[in-house]
Amino acid sequence: MRTKMREIGVLFTLMGWGLVMPQAVPAWTPTRPVEAVVHTGPGGGSDIFARAIADLLQKEGLVPQRLQVVNKSGGGPTVAMAYLAEKKGQDHTIAFFTGVWVTNPLTRKEAKVTVKDLTPIARLVLEPAMIAVKADSPYKTVKDFIEDAKKRPGQLRQSGGSVTGRDNLTRLVIEKATGAKWTFISFASGRERIANLLGGNVEMMVIEPQEAREHVRAGNLRVIASLTDTRLPSFPDVPTTKEQGINAPLVPQARGVVAPPGISKDIVEYWEGVFDRFAKGASDE
Amino acid sequence: MEALSDLLLGLSVALTPANLFWCFVGVFLGTIVGVLPGLGSPATIAMLLPLTFRLDPTTAMIMLSGIYYGSKYGGSTTSILLNVPGESASVVTCLDGYQMARQGRAGPALGIAAISSFIAGTVGVLGLMLIAPPVARFAVRFGPPEYFGLMCLGLAMVVFLAGKSMIKGLIATLFGIWLASVGTDIFTAESRFTFGMMELLDGIDFIVVSIGVFAVAEVLVNLESQAGAELFKVPKGLRNLLPSLQDLKDSRFAFVNGSVVGFFIGVLPGAGSTIASFLSYGVEKAFSRHPEKFGTGAVEGVAAPEAANNSETGGALVPLLTLGIPGSATTAMLLAALILWGFRPGPLLIQENPALFWGLVASMYVGNIMLLILNLPLVPLFAQILRLPYFVLAPAILGISIVGVYSVSQSLFDVWMLGVFGLLGFLMRKLDFPAAPLVLGLVLGDRLEQSLRQALMMSQGHLSILVMRPMSAGLLLLTVVILLMPVAGKIRSWRLKAAEEGI
Numbered sequence: 093m094r095t096k097m098r099e100i101g102v103l104f105t106l107m108g109w110g111l112v113m114p115q116a117v118p119a120w121t122p123t124r125p126v127e128a129v130v131h132t133g134p135g136g137g138s139d140i141f142a143r144a145i146a147d148l149l150q151k152e153g154l155v156p157q158r159l160q161v162v163n164k165s166g167g168g169p170t171v172a173m174a175y176l177a178e179k180k181g182q183d184h185t186i187a188f189f190t191g192v193w194v195t196n197p198l199t200r201k202e203a204k205v206t207v208k209d210l211t212p213i214a215r216l217v218l219e220p221a222m223i224a225v226k227a228d229s230p231y232k233t234v235k236d237f238i239e240d241a242k243k244r245p246g247q248l249r250q251s252g253g254s255v256t257g258r259d260n261l262t263r264l265v266i267e268k269a270t271g272a273k274w275t276f277i278s279f280a281s282g283r284e285r286i287a288n289l290l291g292g293n294v295e296m297m298v299i300e301p302q303e304a305r306e307h308v309r310a311g312n313l314r315v316i317a318s319l320t321d322t323r324l325p326s327f328p329d330v331p332t333t334k335e336q337g338i339n340a341p342l343v344p345q346a347r348g349v350v351a352p353p354g355i356s357k358d359i360v361e362y363w364e365g366v367f368d369r370f371a372k373g374a375s376d377e
Numbered sequence: 378m379e380a381l382s383d384l385l386l387g388l389s390v391a392l393t394p395a396n397l398f399w400c401f402v403g404v405f406l407g408t409i410v411g412v413l414p415g416l417g418s419p420a421t422i423a424m425l426l427p428l429t430f431r432l433d434p435t436t437a438m439i440m441l442s443g444i445y446y447g448s449k450y451g452g453s454t455t456s457i458l459l460n461v462p463g464e465s466a467s468v469v470t471c472l473d474g475y476q477m478a479r480q481g482r483a484g485p486a487l488g489i490a491a492i493s494s495f496i497a498g499t500v501g502v503l504g505l506m507l508i509a510p511p512v513a514r515f516a517v518r519f520g521p522p523e524y525f526g527l528m529c530l531g532l533a534m535v536v537f538l539a540g541k542s543m544i545k546g547l548i549a550t551l552f553g554i555w556l557a558s559v560g561t562d563i564f565t566a567e568s569r570f571t572f573g574m575m576e577l578l579d580g581i582d583f584i585v586v587s588i589g590v591f592a593v594a595e596v597l598v599n600l601e602s603q604a605g606a607e608l609f610k611v612p613k614g615l616r617n618l619l620p621s622l623q624d625l626k627d628s629r630f631a632f633v634n635g636s637v638v639g640f641f642i643g644v645l646p647g648a649g650s651t652i653a654s655f656l657s658y659g660v661e662k663a664f665s666r667h668p669e670k671f672g673t674g675a676v677e678g679v680a681a682p683e684a685a686n687n688s689e690t691g692g693a694l695v696p697l698l699t700l701g702i703p704g705s706a707t708t709a710m711l712l713a714a715l716i717l718w719g720f721r722p723g724p725l726l727i728q729e730n731p732a733l734f735w736g737l738v739a740s741m742y743v744g745n746i747m748l749l750i751l752n753l754p755l756v757p758l759f760a761q762i763l764r765l766p767y768f769v770l771a772p773a774i775l776g777i778s779i780v781g782v783y784s785v786s787q788s789l790f791d792v793w794m795l796g797v798f799g800l801l802g803f804l805m806r807k808l809d810f811p812a813a814p815l816v817l818g819l820v821l822g823d824r825l826e827q828s829l830r831q832a833l834m835m836s837q838g839h840l841s842i843l844v845m846r847p848m849s850a851g852l853l854l855l856t857v858v859i860l861l862m863p864v865a866g867k868i869r870s871w872r873l874k875a876a877e878e879g880i
Contacts (some may be wrong), residue, residue, distance in 0.1 A: 134423030134788075135710035147427045165786065167568070167578025169560055174575060199566050246837060256566045277521075277834045278563045280827065283646040283702050283709055290700060293520035293835060301714075306701060306723020328575050376453055 118365060120358035122157040122184055127186035131172035133165045136293070142188045142346060145216075145370075152373060154366050155339035163350060168196040168254065173205040179352040183359050186213065189350050191343075195256045195313040211355055214367040215348035220324060221258065223317040223333075224299045224307070226289060234317035234336050248274040249294040259298040261321060261343045266333070269340035301326055319343070380506045381589055383735045390736025391743050396439050399432065403440035404744045407479035408751060409448020414455050414463050414779030415584060418448040419707050426714055432577065433765065434718040435733045438711060439740040445707050446498060446690045446741065449650070450748045453490040453683055458762055461592040461775045461781065466650040466686040468587045468816055469658045472538075473671060473678030475595075480674050483733050483760040484618035490675055490683045491752040492620065493632050497684035498745040500636035501643065501691025502738060505698065512692075513699035515642045522843050524647055528825040531652055531817070533859040534659035538813040540672065546814045549805070553818020554825065556581050564830055566583055583651070585791050586819055589798025590812040592778045595769050597803040609763040618757040621677070628680035634660050635684025642685070643692020646704050647828075650689040651820050654682035661848040663859070690741070697729055698734070730751025 128146060130138040139161065145194045146159035162170040169192055189207070197203035223234055231237040241248045252259030260276050267273055279285045279296060289297050290312060299307075299315075301324055305314040317333045318324050319342055333340060349367060351359065389471065410421045422441050452463035457474035470490065477486040504512070519527075532550065539546025559570040559582030571577040620628075635657040642653035661681035662671045671678050693704030701724030703709035712722040720726060720733075722744035727734040765773075782795045802812055830850075836842035844850045 132588060134420040135713070136708065140426075140710075140713050140717075143423070143427055147430060163786070165579060167575060168566075170578055171575055196566075200561075200568060200578075201574060201579060202568060202571065249835060254563060254566055275834050275837070278827075279647075279831070280563060281646070281709070282705070283696075286702075287517055287646045287696070288520055289701050290702070291517040291520050302721070303723065306721055306725060310701065310724035312700070335843055340387050348764070 101108065102124075109345050118358070118362045120356070120362045121185070122155065124184060124287040125158040125160045126155070127185045128159045128161050129164050129171040129172050129176060130161060131187075131190075131193070132342055133163050136165070138188050138190055138347070145188075145244050147371060149244060149366070153224065153368070154370055154373075167200065167202060168256070170191045170196065170200065170203045173197065173203070173207075174255075176181065176210055176309070176350070176352045177205040181354040183351055186194065186349055186351050186363060189348055190348075191258055191346050192254070192256060195261070195335060199256055211351040211353060211360060213349040213351055213360065213363045215346055216371065217347045219345040220301060220342065221262065221298050221303055221319045222304050222315045222324075222327070223296060223297050223331065224289070224304050224313045224315050225290065226313050227311055229314060231294065231295070231316055232314075233331075234333060237270045237316065238266075238338070240269050241274045244269070245273040246275055248296065249297070250274060250276050250296045251279055251288045252276055252298060253278060253280075253282070253285065258343050258345050262340075265340040265343065266338060268318065269338055273313070381643060382465040383399065383731065384506065384739060387729060387735030387737070387739030388520075390732050391439065391739035395433075396436050396736070396740060396860035397743065399436050399440040400443050400740045400744050401747055403443020404447035404450075404748050404769060405443075405751065407444040409815050410444060410449040411451020411453075411463055413455045413781065413784075414461050414588060415784040417464050417785075418445045420708065420709055420784075421448070422508065422710055422714075423574060426717075428855040432715065434630075434715065434720065435736050437718075438715075438733065438737050439744075441711055442690075442737060442741065443744050445685065445711075446710060446744065447748055449498075450491060450494050450752055452686070454487065454759055455777065457486045457490065457679070458759060458775065459770075460595045460658075461774060461778055462587050463649065465583050465587070465820075466654050466682075466689075467653045467720055468591070468651070468820075469682040469813075470679055471591050472658070472813055473673070473675050476672065477675035477676065478760075478763060481609065482674065483763055484756055485607075485620040485624050485676065486679050487756040488618075488620040488753065489624055489628055489680050490748060492625070492867050493628060493635060493680040493684040494752075495745050495749040496632045497636040497639060497686075497688035498690065498748075499742065501640050502741050502745075503687030503691075503768065504640045504688070505691040505694050507816035509695045509698050512641070512644050513696050516646065516696050516704075517700065518848065519645055520648075520846075521828045521835060521850040523848050523852065524645075524828035525832055525843060526651075526849035526856070527645075527648065528690070528821045528828060530859070531656055531659075531821045532656055532688070532825065532849065533856045535814045535817060536859055536863055537659045537662040537668070537671070538811060540811040542809065545808075545810045549810050549812070549814040550818040553815040553820075556586065556815075556819050557822025563827065564834075574790075576788060580823070581794065582782075582785055582791060583816075583819055584785055585794050586798050587816050588778045588782055589795045590802030590815060591794060592774055593657055593799025594802025594812070596774050597769065598798060600771060618760060619753070624676045624810060627676050630664065631661050631677040631680035632659075634664075635681040639685030639688035640692040643689035643704055644695045646696060646702055647706055647734075647824065651688045652824075653685040653689050653853065655817055655820065657681040657685035659859075663862070668732040672797065700724055701726065730863050749778075821844060 128142050130142045132138045138224045142161045149155045164175045176187050194207050197206045225231050263276050288294050304315050315330050421444055452467035453462040453470045455463045456467040456470040457478050460471050460475040462468040474486045511804050535546050535550045561568050618829050638657040640651045642648045658681050661677050662668045691706050696702045696704045703712050715722045782791050
């Protein structure tokens with residue numbers, strides 16, 4: 093009885109879809125709740141991102157079934173990626189990736205699965221970053237910081253997270269481009285990274301624009317460079333690192349969707365369509 | 378004066394019927410989550426987050442934080458009744474709470490846990506309103522060297538947890554610290570002691586170890602003794618179901634100590650309620666007139682950690698209020714959730730949305746009262762569980778332990794680990810090794826290592842950074858004093874003996 097109800101439900105949804113988008117009925121649609129794997133625990137960055145997207149997809153009626161967020165944390169993305177590999181060829185599973193899905197498997201022997209083994213679906217966002225110092229810091233530009241770091245190598249300090257994360261990669265590429273050297277100190281949580289900057293225990297950190305904006309408004313922090321190709325619309329007065337003469341590659345935080353290896357083309361096309369419409373809807377708002 | 382007008386604004390928000398209703402839903406769910414071992418408040422809040430999108434943001438915040446502090450009330454229940462820590466901050470409550478239950482005083486233990494939670498929860502909120510700005514400056518000055526000092530002080534608590542043999546206590550602590558080092562080293566992204574096992578990359582979960590060495594080991598010991606006949610004295614009459622006036626009197630200092638320690642530890646973004654509960658237990662025992670009673674069912678041994686656990690909630694909101702930095706993982710999540718409603722979480726959030734924040738604070742007063750009213754009548758009910766014969770209780774305890782551990786990360790591997798640590802706990806009991814120092818080492822080990830290495834990175838390897846900063850120097854000095862206390866006691870008793878013999 094229940095399966096019949098579900099079939100009717102799917103039929104109705106399909107009819108609804110047909111009305112909205114007369115172009116084509118997709119060759120594959122989910123017929124039961126879809127697993128959305130994330131590599132962080134409940135409340136982590138990827139988890140909140142995935143839950144928000146799942147909610148929006150459902151609200152906009154883009155997916156006829158519920159997206160059930162499944163937390164597979166462990167060793168950065170290692171456990172989540174291994175889980176996806178185990179689901180080889182199976183439908184009704186997708187995952188939300190970030191940049192560490194690329195870098196992390198390169199550095200650890202436990203990781204048997206790399207991003208290349210998975211099926212790419214969509215890259216949803218590239219989160220830009222900025223360089224921030226305390227509001228009363230002597231550094232007005234990123235050049236000031238670099239000059240001082242060159243004068244006393246290793247003595248200036250940056251707070252950040254994992255050494256395979258974006259913050260440290262940004263430091264390494266800038267160090268390589270400028271010849272300056274400073275110390276990167278890992279802290280387990282984001283709140284400690286910023287608390288130690290405010291407390292004067294470190295001199296600099298790499299920060300998301302959204303978080304920086306509020307601390308700049310409150311007079312806690314000053315941003316001295318934007319790690320982007322062009323200036324950020326929300327920070328028109330903050331020059332990019334390139335403008336300040338630093339020719340280092342940019343390391344934005346990528347977020348997007350992958351699927352298990354070996355799934356059919358129909359499923360890939362289905363999800364590509366969903367996230368394409370999702371992205372268009374999001375940019376319209 | 379400003380605090381008063383803020384509170385009035387808050388009450389006008391918190392006392393609307395809808396907010397009262399959702400506040401109750403939150404604390405009720407929180408109590409249930411707290412009673413169930415394993416499943417913690419961050420997980421519950423994350424799961425319920427999408428359901429709250431349809432609510433007004435203030436209402437949703439009130440409900441979600443109700444889960445947060447409500448779970449802290451419930452956490453002590455299984456610790457006291459079954460020796461199964463409901464959440465990591467309730468591990469210390471097992472030490473005396475379970476002993477009280479065995480003596481037929483489960484009711485008073487549960488009652489005192491609820492009452493001290495209420496007092497400390499309210500003190501924490503008062504502290505948040507009255508002294509937040511100066512305390513927040515203290516929190517920011519607390520860098521890696523200071524955390525190192527605090528962790529050393531915490532480890533010195535082994536003096537109060539070791540039991541009969543200090544050597545065995547120290548061995549257990551060191552083993553705990555070693556367990557904490559299993560997993561990924563955050564400074565190098567290198568894995569340590571994982572033996573190629575993916576499941577160990579995030580280290581060994583604290584709740585798995587503590588449920589293993591406390592609950593599973595306890596069941597094994599009881600099964601072996603086979604007697605089973607009079608494991609729990611069944612309380613007789615109504616009088617024994619709630620704490621007596623004497624219990625409340627004995628816990629006076631514990632309420633104050635736990636509230637203060639919990640609040641200040643809560644303010645620090647890098648420490649949490651688990652550390653707060655251990656510290657307040659140590660402080661309580663250090664100042665007690667009868668320290669020998671601790672671990673055998675002292676009512677203060679329940680009141681202090683439960684108070685610390687609950688005033689931490691108010692403390693964790695201090696850096697959020699003043700600096701825009703969350704003080705704990707759960708507050709960080711609540712803050713992140715606000716983005717989804719279109720707020721801009723940060724230092725100006727509260728200034729720009731006073732009704733949201735003060736409504737939340739006022740709802741915490743209201744919620745604490747609801748929790749007391751909700752929990753006290755449940756006490757006699759829960760205490761009846763111990764009437765069950767042990768052949769029913771034992772499998773129930775094991776079942777609850779397994780479900781609890783599995784619910785943390787849905788991993789069967791953790792269930793196996795539970796078995797391993799249950800056996801370890803059993804062996805430790807046989808060989809007279811205390812379990813509490815092991816758990817203490819595991820709680821503090823991670824943070825001890827991280828803060829030391831962070832401090833040395835700050836100073837380019839100079840150890841002097843640990844003693845050149847006044848706060849860390851003070852904490853280290855205090856540690857030395859505490860470590861010398863048993864030695865001083867030995868010398869005194871030896872001199873007394875000598876004097877007696879001299880006469």
